[in-house]
Amino acid sequence: MSVTRAVIRSTGHYLPARVVPNAEFAKTLDTSDDWIVSRSGIERRHFAAEDEYTSDLAIKAARAALDNAGLAADDIDAVIVATSTPDFTFPAVATQVQAGLGMRSGFAFDIQAVCAGFVFALANATGLIMAGQAKRVLVIGAETFSRILDWNDRSTCVLFGDGAGAVILEAQTGTGKNTDRGVLASDLNSDGQYRELLYVDGGVSRTGTAGVLRMQGREVFRHAVEKLATSANSALDKAGLQADDVDWVVPHQANLRIIRGTVQKLGLSMEKVVVTVQDxxxxxxxxxxxxxxxxxxxxxxxxxxxxxxxxxxxxxxWGAVVLRW
Known part of the structure; x- marks a missing residue:
């Protein structure tokens, strides 16, 4: 029986020009390169320029993905942007990307699930393709977290950076078996009772300000390893696969210790993990x-x-997606 699969056609990314090494924080905070690396694995990050916004990063990543696929903007049916740092309260960043690429048709919207946003966006884009709502979907994760950091809080401001990545998902015919290319399964979860572990203390309705990020790092770490491993195993089970079948893990790049802990819990080697958190x-x-x-x-x-x-x-x-390249 033939089925429609959502297959990654291409990828693209963009990083702002300004590179900020750990040593820059040591000038104003009680911290050091050794302290940051030992606790996070981070050595440097990129910060957007003052006149560079989330939509700018997203558009550049999108153009890279289009170029790598040999496609034009008009070949895209939908744009989904995962972000927690939009240019404006509204309209959606995705509509700005649509305009920036010169798209005059299709539809565009944002998804807000913070660091899990791209996983949620990928699952939703897959659903649109499988339902026949779109043939090609541009899925983007884009952030300017440097705009919502407390520069006096050394436990958070040294951890985050700005950037954007994009994939083009394309409808292709598969057999319905897990040997097909494309997204094979997803597992999405949330639990609002843990809001105060990681949040921003501002917002349109409550304060009328953007606010800054607040995090209980130890508690987030405690939840992260267990929940990520469980979700990954759940998605693999839905796909009819096991950890031994995995060639690569591409995790959220939050903290090297979380990445290592999750991979260990999955019973996999770090040699199978893509790690970019250091950069x-x-x-x-x-x-x-x-x-x-x-x-x-x-x-x-x-x-x-x-x-x-x-x-x-x-x-x-939190969540996980299993796909075949």
Whole structure:
């Protein structure tokens, strides 16, 4: 029986020009390169310029994905942007991307699930393709987290960076078996009782301000490893696969210790993990598509490879997607 699969046609990414090494924080905070690296694995990150916005990053990543696919903007039916740092309260960043690319048809919307946003967006884009609502969907994770950081809080401001990554999902015919290329399964979760573990203390309705990020790092870590491993295993089970079938894990790039803990719990080797956190920091919803694009550009993925992506963020919201390259 033939089915419609959502297959990754191409990837693309963009990073702002300004690179901020750990040493820059040591000038104003009681911290050091050794302290940051030992607790997070982060060595540097990129910050957007003052006149550079989330939509700008998203458009540049989108153009890279289009170029890599040999497609034009008019070949895209829908744009989904995962972000927690939009240019405006509304309209959606995705509509700005649509305009920036010169698209005059199709539809565009944002998804807000913080660091898990790209996983949620990928699952939703897959649903649109399988339902026949779109043939090609541009899925983007884009963030300017540097705009919502407390520069006096050394436990958070050293962790985050700005960037954007994009994938083009395309409808292709499959057999319905897990040997098909494309997204094979997803697992999405949230639990609002944990809001205060990771949140921003501002908002349109409550304060009329953007606010800054607040995080209980130890508690987030405690939840992250267990929830990420459980979600990844659940998605693999839905796909009829096991951890031994996995060729690559492309995790949310939040913290190297979380990545290692999750992979260990899955029973996999770090040799199968794409790690970019040292160069990008935590770029929230952008981290997985950034890592996918970087690894793809390096030629790491091969047709038929089984890839697991997983992420957890504020909400708490978390999930995983299993796909075959």
């Amino acid at each position: 990008h920091g935590n770029t929230s919803a952008a981290s997985i598509p950034l890592a996918l694009s970087v690894a793809n550009a390096e030629g790491r993925f091969h047709p038929g490879d089984v890839i697991v992506t997983e992420a957890i963020g504020g909400g708490l919201s």
